[in-house]
Amino acid sequence: MRRIVVVGASAAGLAAAETLRREGYDGTLTLVGDEPLAPYDRPPLSKQLLSGEWRPEKLDLRTADDLAALDLDLRLGVAAIGLRLAERTVRLADGSTVPYDGLIIATGVRPRRLPSEGAHVLRTLDDALTLRDRLGPGRRLVIVGAGFLGAEAAAVGRQLGCEVTLLEPAPVPLAHAVGTDVGEMLTRAHLERGVNLRCGVTVAAVTEDGVRLADGELVEADEVLVAIGSMPNTEWLDGSGLSVGDGVVCDQYCEAARNVYAAGDVARWYNPLFGTSMRIEHRTNAAEQGMAAARNLLNSEARKPFSPVPYFWSDQYDMKIQAFGYLRGHDEVAVVEGDLAERRFVVAYRTGDRVSGALAVGMPPKAIRQWRQAIATGASWAEAVRPAVPAES
Amino acid sequence: MKVELEADKCVASGQCVLVAMDVFDQDDDGIAILLKQEIGDDLLDDVKEAVAVCPAAAIRLVEQ
Ligand SMILES: Cc1cc2nc3c(=O)[nH]c(=O)nc-3n(C[C@H](O)[C@H](O)[C@H](O)COP(=O)(O)OP(=O)(O)OC[C@H]3O[C@@H](n4cnc5c(N)ncnc54)[C@H](O)[C@@H]3O)c2cc1C
Ligand code: SF4
Numbered sequence: 001m002r003r004i005v006v007v008g009a010s011a012a013g014l015a016a017a018e019t020l021r022r023e024g025y026d027g028t029l030t031l032v033g034d035e036p037l038a039p040y041d042r043p044p045l046s047k048q049l050l051s052g053e054w055r056p057e058k059l060d061l062r063t064a065d066d067l068a069a070l071d072l073d074l075r076l077g078v079a080a081i082g083l084r085l086a087e088r089t090v091r092l093a094d095g096s097t098v099p100y101d102g103l104i105i106a107t108g109v110r111p112r113r114l115p116s117e118g119a120h121v122l123r124t125l126d127d128a129l130t131l132r133d134r135l136g137p138g139r140r141l142v143i144v145g146a147g148f149l150g151a152e153a154a155a156v157g158r159q160l161g162c163e164v165t166l167l168e169p170a171p172v173p174l175a176h177a178v179g180t181d182v183g184e185m186l187t188r189a190h191l192e193r194g195v196n197l198r199c200g201v202t203v204a205a206v207t208e209d210g211v212r213l214a215d216g217e218l219v220e221a222d223e224v225l226v227a228i229g230s231m232p233n234t235e236w237l238d239g240s241g242l243s244v245g246d247g248v249v250c251d252q253y254c255e256a257a258r259n260v261y262a263a264g265d266v267a268r269w270y271n272p273l274f275g276t277s278m279r280i281e282h283r284t285n286a287a288e289q290g291m292a293a294a295r296n297l298l299n300s301e302a303r304k305p306f307s308p309v310p311y312f313w314s315d316q317y318d319m320k321i322q323a324f325g326y327l328r329g330h331d332e333v334a335v336v337e338g339d340l341a342e343r344r345f346v347v348a349y350r351t352g353d354r355v356s357g358a359l360a361v362g363m364p365p366k367a368i369r370q371w372r373q374a375i376a377t378g379a380s381w382a383e384a385v386r387p388a389v390p391a392e393s
Numbered sequence: 394m395k396v397e398l399e400a401d402k403c404v405a406s407g408q409c410v411l412v413a414m415d416v417f418d419q420d421d422d423g424i425a426i427l428l429k430q431e432i433g434d435d436l437l438d439d440v441k442e443a444v445a446v447c448p449a450a451a452i453r454l455v456e457q
Pocket of ligand 2: 452
């Protein structure tokens with residue numbers, strides 16, 4: 001293999017590029033990114049960058065020297081607009097065509113939007129800097145969507161002295177993701193800090209003065225942030241013949257077609273550990289999957305299934321939330337250590353008869369590690385959890 | 394080689410400990426601690442792996 005192209009110059013793409021070099025690949029390595037910036041990190045965008053605690057440079061994923069050492073054919077500020085599998089070429093927006101022997105797709109996701117003018121979204125450094133400049137004491141910030149992103153922005157908004165309103169269609173924020181009890185516990189933290197939370201409301205549109213609800217009510221705002229989830233960046237693959245359905249569809253090796261791999265937020269792959277296909281929008285997964293895809297591309301004879309325990313963290317006020325595993329569609333949640341009310345606890349998630357996930361707040365690492373281990377080994381609920389909590393009748 | 398840790402960036406994920414237990418540990422808040430600052434060839438691959446998986450880009454390897 002002499003020519004490898006990585007499309008998407010962020011966490012997953014960078015991890016793939018670095019891994020290729022670390023594994024001894026010394027051919028041409030093209031890294032394409034539509035943002036004009038060198039790879040930077042996104043999680044701080046809704047945290048330290050939005051709060052003004054960190055300057056943008058702090059988000060750089062690598063120093064200029066580290067990047068130079070990778071000896072990349074770096075194409076920044078130019079989007080990939082087409083893929084021809086048969087010819088093994090990627091077409092770029094600047095009119096050039098890049099041939100490849102191996103391709104790694106890492107184009108991530110972009111925010112879902114509402115019919116609106118002037119509403120903020122929060123995905124890029126630019127988005128975050130624009131929003132940051134508009135926040136301050138007394139400013140009315142309305143956030144549509146109380147998922148992790150919306151909740152983090154709400155926390156920062158309060159910290160900056162904004163009046164914050166969180167609008168959420170579900171009855172309990174995050175209940176579908178983490179369960180009702182944990183959702184309620186997180187909600188209480190926001191209420192205590194003075195966030196105005198309104199659940200069960202549907203937003204029709206964003207207007208000049210704020211947000212128009214489905215029943216006609218206007219919720220006034222100076223700034224509106226829409227945080228209602230995201231969509232995989234796969235349009236450039238239309239007509240390529242790759243299977244695309246809520247992400248680039250891959251097998252357990254992260255392969256989408258011969259010598260074409262996908263990684264990070266854009267990849268939907270089969271995770272053998274959970275026996276299901278999934279697409280994970282977590283920072284650690286972007287790096288791990290970028291590495292796995294690169295290794296499998298280079299070592300086609302000795303490929304390894306990518307079967308990680310997904311990991312996610314979120315910072316809200318003084319809480320650090322850490323979640324392991326695959327919580328979606330769980331059947332049961334049980335407190336296995338600590339106490340929800342004290343905001344020091346581990347809860348475990350059951351899917352079928354297995355421990356499928358765990359979520360911790362305020363616990364030391366050692367307490368958490370054992371649960372990660374239980375998920376990684378596919379421990380049964382009966383063995384791992386029942387001894388810890390009295391059986392319910 | 395020397396390992397550098399920017400502790401204020403660390404998000405307490407524990408990924409570094411999973412891949413390089415001889416070099417990293419975590420304090421009670423989960424923030425990474427360096428057990429060794431200078432490492433030999435035997436640990437180099439592990440630390441490179443930790444640099445690669447750290448979700449906060451908080452770890453760096455520098456040549457001395
Ligand atoms: C505000 C915010 C806070 C977050 N907080 C957390 C957190 O606390 N914990 C956590 O685990 N995760 C968090 N995440 C998620 C995490 O940042 C993502 O999972 C991670 O960035 C995914 O990396 P990626 O490389 O797969 O995709 P991305 O970071 O989306 O990168 C894809 C890149 O490809 C580019 N691209 C897209 N289309 C094209 C094209 N056609 N041609 C060329 N380039 C293209 C994009 O512009 C982008 O630069 C957060 C995300 C955001 C936005
Ligand atoms: S991997 Fe990085 S973020 Fe995670 S504990 Fe180690 S240094 Fe901190």
